Amino acid sequence: MAELKPILLVEDSPKDVELTLAALEQCQLANSVVVVRDGAEALDYLYARGDYANRAAGEPAVVLLDLKLPKVDGLEVLEIVKRDALLRHTPVVMLTSSREERDLVRSYSLGVNAFVVKPVEFEQFFEAIRDLGMFWAVLNEPPPRGYNGGGTT
């Protein structure tokens, strides 16, 4: 089995970072977690540029993307990723406080793989993160390189 790809967590709130990490930790995933704090940094990581110019090659196993972000917001990041022929197969899970219908509609129209409204209750949040982590990081195999088709699973 090849080396596990990292999970990219894009989250501006340090508290949400800590809580998300705690949840992921409880899932006991073997993947490493890379945390970036805004949309611009996320794009730098994904395109291996700026501070991440020298990172190890390869796309993350899954991007956990907060919707509201400084500089470049989550929807913009999603749009760029899903329009990029090389990045479009990287699964993106939108994490948001929002229950707004329009965010949901927009995210799905941009091709998000999952949309999770962060529940107030931590146990539910934990379960959501764990399910996502298990599904995307471990179970889901990305399509082979060069495959440019639509949905895969």
Added chain:
Amino acid sequence: MAHPANLSACEDEPIHIPGSIQPHGALLVVDSATGTVLQAAVGDAALRQHWKRVEGAPVARLLAEGTSRPIDDLLALAPDDGSAHLALLNFDGARFQLVGHRRDDCLVLELERADEDEPVSLDAVYPHVRRFLETVQHAHAIDDLLQAAVEEIYGLTRLDRVLVYRFDADWNGEVIAERTNDRLPSYLGLHFPASDIPAQARDLYTRNRLRLIADANYTPAVITPPHNPRTGRPVDLTAAVLRSVSPVHLEYMRNMGTMASFSISLLREERLWGLISCHHRDPARVPYHVRTACDFIGQILSMQLAAKDAQARMEHRHALRAVQSRLLARMAGADHFVKGLLDGDQDLLSLANASGAAIVTGSEIEAIGEHPGIDAIHSIVHWLSRQRREDLFVTDRLAKVLPGAEHFKDTASGVLAISISQLHDRYVLWFRPEITRTITWGGEPGKLQAANPDSGRLHPRKSFAAWNEIVRLRSKPWDQVEIDATAELRTAIVDIVLRKAEETAALSERLTSINKELEAFSYSVSHDLRAPFRHIVGYAQLLKKHEGERLTERGDRYIATIVESAIAAGQLVDDLLSFSQMGRATLHEVAVDMKGLVESVRASLQVEGGREITWRIGALPVVRGDPMMLRLALQNLMDNAIKFTRDRPDPVISIAARREPGEIVFTVADNGIGFDMAYVGKLFGVFQRLHRPEEFQGTGIGLANVRRIIERHRGRTWAEGKLGEGAQFHFSLPIDNED
């Protein structure tokens, strides 16, 4: 013979260039540059004897025999416009008034025979003029003024009959004042058709205010040569005093039994409105200075009448303006201008002195007073809208333009309409009933003239006997002041309508912007307010997880309370957001099977403690609505019913529907704890609770959501209840929501 009343041949006659003069004097057309006579007509025998040869003679030599004054000085007095008195000439006892004017680089001189006893200057007749002026100052009534004028002119001219003749809009005339003696019949009150004074005659009356025909049997003195050698045209006698008149007119005079006539034009703002017409049974000459004095009197009369008329109009206008401002105030205060107009129905009528009125906005008609009925108003409006779209339409004889209008002549023979929209059929109309009038004509119309069977030539009528015509299908004519007042009202309405439209546009713009702000606000709340609660719960649970062993029992309880409170607060935020979304989300209306929906909601609801509930679900129809929203409404109501029957040993919840006029009413009833009707008004408000939180859970937003959902479906919500005996919640959906 069905023949029009016009003597059309008269209309064409060039009466300003008759080529001859009346014979009581002479006419000389003189070359201004050389002083030579170019054309002449000498009717007076004495002058003919004096002047052997006139054509080509120097005018100075001809006139020198009659005066000792320098001729050049006299001629210099002749004006370009109208004729002026230049001198009194005396040829061996034969006296002549010399008058002259200039035309086409020529001097047109007229010598008019003067009688022995006639006034030689205006001074002699001035007392008459002064007396009239004094009378005028004391005469308040128009009739008194007219009578004073005819009396004075009767005295001055000593002619048998003096009358004031007034034209109507169609140039028919009416005799409105008269002084006569037993030598000629009275014409007072008679009407004369427009053809009696054809257009070009009226034109001459306008340019030259005085006209004398001394003898209807005169033989004209012909002007020779007929054409002016300098201009090549006949001389224009518009301004002349001796101008010969049309033979048709002379025949008319003879038919009327008047051998002499004299008229003074009555003008207002240079427009002919009437004549002072004088007649004499026998030939008669009215001396030049007497004619001038009569002209003064005519002018003063005209000015006085104009002044009185202006004053009357001003008073009328003033009165209508008061009416208008009351209407405007009401319109400005009303939601819709129509209501404002109708609130002051008497004012609406009196603005146009109408007996009925209607306001038409599209297919809606509001009519007041004596109106012809909705169908007739529709047909009038339909007809109006097919005409060229004018802002204002006015008639006092609707039946003449609109076929069929005679059926409602009793209410709408007269119509005044203002159009208040360029795009739509929107009018305000005023109506006046038929007023049958009798017009007494001087001679029967239609027999005003007859063709001579021998010559085929038209002759003027011979009979002037009074003949009554009954005029039908006409209302009292609309006064210009009333027309103006309605035109002003139109402007005001258009302004108000436009202003209201602008206000509505501004309001809707403002609402849109407020809505946007609200949306931005709730969006930001949804993201930012939920996060802290999530953090509280998250960290508290992490604390319990990692440090739980070291916590006392009390510490455990504190953490549990923190978590519970934060969850409740988060729930509250979620409920509030869903409530605000409910108002904004678009409605996706489809056919919804209410029975199926209720069953599906019932299956999804959890009953705490596994209590047994008796559900009684009646027949429920299929309606049109947003299934998600209706589901939420039912869920809230059914959830409440379950919640409030918690303490009942035998809970029963029934759901039924019934048809009411225009709507279907759904009822969710329970036998739970009920509520006090005193608080029924608070039931559907946001955050209104009738129970303490520890008694029953909930954020107090459920029923507010129900109300909002049903209102979005154009329905109503209400409730009935009694403490301890259960509650019934009703909502209605309009019948068009039934699928």
